[in-house]
Amino acid sequence: MYKYSDFDEAFVRERCAQFRGQVERRIDGSLTEEEFRPLRLMNGLYLQLHAYMLRIAVPYGTLRSDQMRQFAHIADTWDKGYGHFTTRQNIQFNWPKLKDVPDILDALADVQMHAIQTSGNTIRNTTVDHFAGAAADEIADPRPTAELIRQWSTDHPEFQFLPRKFKIAVGAAKHDRAVLRAHDVAVELVEEDGQPGYRIFVGGGLGRTPMIGQVVRDFLPKADLLPYLEAIVSTYNLLGRRDNKYKARIKITVFENGLDTFRDLAEAEFARIRDGFSGVDQDVLADLERQFALPAFKNADPSALSAAVAVDPTLAAWVARNTNPHKVETHASVTISLKEHGKTPGDASSEQMRVMADLADAYGYGELRVSHEQNIIMPHVAKADLPAVFTALAKVGLATANAGLTSDIIACPGMDYCALATARSIPVAEKIALRVQELGLEQEIGLMKIKISGCINACGHHHVGHIGILGLDRAGVENYQITLGGDGTENAAIGQRTGPGFAYDEVVPAVERLLKTYLEKRETAEETFLDAYRRLGADPFKEALYGDAKKNAA
Amino acid sequence: MARKFTPKVLTANDLLEGDVIYMTADGQWVRDHASAELIEDETIADMRMLTAQGQQDHIVGPYLADAKAGPNGPEPTHFREEFRTRGPSNYYHGKQADTSKESANV
Incomplete structure (x- = not known):
């Protein structure tokens, strides 16, 4: 695994010291909140509904055991004894006190971790397939590429004030487990004529205007990755809209200008800057590939x-x-x-x-x-x-056999914690899981991705859920819209809204009706909910949700 | 014509703790919604906001939230503000777990 260089170590320690000074100046009144807010966000510190929240980067989701142990120490020392792992492969602590945050950052630096660029309009934590380096179906470990992107993007002087946040994901298998097509830019390791390279996607994203990423370059030679990414982000930095934050993500830039225009501009910039990359990045990558070498596996009789x-x-x-x-x-x-x-x-x-x-x-x-x-x-x-x-x-409640089943639900923190949320997510997830357990149908239902977001920003990925649930505030009451047919894999699709939303107490029964309808209508036990939905269309499911009478009105 | 002013409480988060706080009629910040001042006059609301904006060395993000009169003091009218008086629903954390009911000044 990657270990910090002296440069990384010094950089992170310096940032910790800077932030300690910034917190001191905020507490003694030298800095106003207006001045302090961007500084704390650069270090992953949000102020949420009931307390501060610290978001810590777990680069490409890879953790060493001592780093996990340090999270436990932080949870016990400065928080309430737990942590929350997120859809961006990060961890969040929900209850830190402002004066303690510099100590937490020092404790993180002790295990080569930090909270830099986990917020703000910068390139965020690069995410990867969580089976990277291990999966039987990958063509190579995508993590050296992700680490190269991390080093390039961290504190990149040109990309600290982008029009909006920017998320990059990397995958290396045909089966996409990293939701590549829902990212601003995605990098897929591929081979062409035996040569390693990358397929580059651009303009994906969920949120208010969900879009599936499109291929901007079908094959990019391995050595060209950083200049090509830099060209894409530079093009976006110039072209992206800063007049309206809802139109500021690259998905809108690509949509409004057209993929061809965007590609032409990015390719022209790429041609201009490519020679400026002397090949040092490839030396770094080669070194990273050595550092990510697999452990010496023991030979145990299975x-x-x-x-x-x-x-x-x-x-x-x-x-x-x-x-x-x-x-x-x-x-x-x-x-x-x-x-x-x-x-x-x-x-x-x-x-x-x-x-x-x-x-x-x-x-x-x-x-x-x-x-x-x-x-x-x-x-x-x-x-x-x-x-x-x-x-x-x-022994500690971690052996639930439900990976990929109905109760393996993604849920954002929602209005139990998040200041942006419009409704709660967590209790909806809890109740669906309990109900499906009570019904005893989980194994029979098989593969099912339920994803819940507590606001339109879609941190809970509801658009790509087989069943997506979006919590909204409708005239001062929590209301939940249901979408069906979303897919976060290589066959990516945005779920379609079924019709009017459901009240908080009506969501679980509504989901139950969907599940039972699927079991009734499927052709075989091998036909998944998503397959059945694609074969049958929305009608039988709408009927289950709203009854015959409302089907047409919806 | 301007919309009719509805009663409000002035709320913010405490700078050091991050906890939700409310302003009382005598200008103190407390943690209990029911001890807040129910502001029924728009001019007074504006003045209280100005006061709060001048206190940002120990509070963050002041705003006026809708509220109504209740038997024990002001009560929130929107579910978001109700959650803020309590804490999260998945753990017994936050204000609901705060056994010291005294209206601690901040």
Whole structure:
């Protein structure tokens, strides 16, 4: 894994010291809130509904065990004993006090972490496929590329005041697990005639005006990545609208100017600046690829797992649901579910964090990942060790066998925490999970992505949920719109709104009607909800939601 | 014609703690919504806002929130403001967990 260079270390320490001084000057009155706000946001510190919130970057979702243990320490020392993992593979603490934040940042720097560029109109944390480096189906580990982008974009002088925030994702498998097409720019590792390179997408995004990213360059030679990205972001920086924040994201820039015009401008800029990149970036990348070399996998006989699974159906269910094929036959990637039924999606207590860190050390080569689906991943576990991992996770409520099932819900913090939210998300997710557990239908339903956002900004990715739920304020009452048919994979699609929204108490029964309609109408058990929706269209589901009478009115 | 003024309380967040605070009739900041001043006159509301804007060395983001008279003092009328008086619904954290009911000055 990547370790800080002396430059990184010095840079982060200097930023910590600067922020400590800024907090002191805010508290003694030398800085007004107007002056302080952009400074705190540059360091990931928001003021939310009930308290400050600190958002910490987990670069490309990759964590070492000591870093996870430090989160537990921060949670116990300066917060309320837990942390919240987010759809951007970051972690948020919901209750820090202003005067403690510099100490938290120092504690993060001790384990090579920070909160820089987790807010503001800059290039944010670069996200990747959470099985990166482990997945059997990837063509290469996308993390060296993501780390190269992190180094290039951090404190990039030209890109500190973009028209709006800017999100980049990197993937390396045909099956897109990183929601590439919902990002401002996405980079997919590909090969052409045996040569490594990238497919570049531009102009995706969710939020108020959801759009699927389009291919701006089908094959970019590997060495051209940074000048090409710089050309895209420069083009956007000049062309992007600053007059209206709702039209400031690159998706609108590309939409208003047309992909061809945008591409022509970006390619011209690329041609202009390309020679300025002397190749140092490629030396850096080669070094990063060495640093991301896989651990020396132990050679453990996986037959012990088969024996254990044969006599323990709960273990069998968990192994079937919560493991992913690994590039090494004797290993698997484990999804540690942070979605115990009735609990807050993405939350982990300090005790759970320590258990995950200890398990990573004992069975996972010290590595963990944060997934955008708000779970934790152990990327490399010998199959022979899965029973021991399962047993240890089960003791602390981390062995729910629901990865990819109905209760594996993405939910933003919503109006329980977020100052921008228009309705709550978390209790809706909790209630849906409890209800589906009560019905006992989860296994039968199979693959189901429910995603919930508490406002139009769509942090909960509701547009790409098979069932999407958007919480709004309708005349002073919480109201939930339902969308169907969204898809965050390589077949990306924006979900279609079904009709009028539902009151807070009506959402769970509405979702239940959708699930039961699917079970009634599907052709086979292998036909997923999304497949059935694509085959049948919206009508039977609208009928389930609104009844015959309202179908036409909706 | 201007819209009819509806009763308000003046609210903000505390600079150090981040907690939700309200202004009382005698100009103190407290943490309990019911102890806030229910402002029923627009001119007074404007004056209170000006006062608050001058106090930003220890408060953040003051604004006027709709409220109504209740048996124990002002009550919020919108669910967002109601949540702010309590805390989140997924954990017993925030104001709802604050056992010291005294109207601590900030």
